Amino acid sequence: xAITESRETVxxxxxAEIMDVLFDxxxxxxxxxxxxxxxxxxxxxxxxxARSRQVVKIVGISDEQVLDYAVHDDGVSWTLxxxxxxxxxxxxxxxxxxxxxxxxxFELTVDPTVPLPGFVVKxxxxxxxxxxxxxLRKRVLDVxxx
Numbered sequence: 001x002a003i004t005e006s007r008e009t010v011x012x013x014x015x016a017e018i019m020d021v022l023f024d025x026x027x028x029x030x031x032x033x034x035x036x037x038x039x040x041x042x043x044x045x046x047x048x049x050a051r052s053r054q055v056v057k058i059v060g061i062s063d064e065q066v067l068d069y070a071v072h073d074d075g076v077s078w079t080l081x082x083x084x085x086x087x088x089x090x091x092x093x094x095x096x097x098x099x100x101x102x103x104x105x106f107e108l109t110v111d112p113t114v115p116l117p118g119f120v121v122k123x124x125x126x127x128x129x130x131x132x133x134x135x136l137r138k139r140v141l142d143v144x145x146x
Contacts, residue, residue: 009133
């Protein structure tokens, strides 16, 4: 059964500064405790990640996944290509400038291959949403030197 979550945060940075952090996939292991390994497999003609291989561990479950990325005028999204623990995964960051800040919306849908107890799913989703929003915010501000 697919699980969908979303969360918003406001970051004191421009959309371009936030996108720079989102495109720096190699640094994910530094600010996302779920990410054990990240490897860029392909880049687009502007040098941005187009496909990556990631090893993640969430609520004690390890998964190796390959993701394809798409860049949008207002953010970035990815779709699962292959995984040992998921049938599907779609995620998107949408960035909306608000003066000197940017409203960041993160949406994630995952479809695990193995049925998981509700409390495990909720704990995993909460951790992912926290990292994807507040973890991103902290990383962007660290990169900006704030």
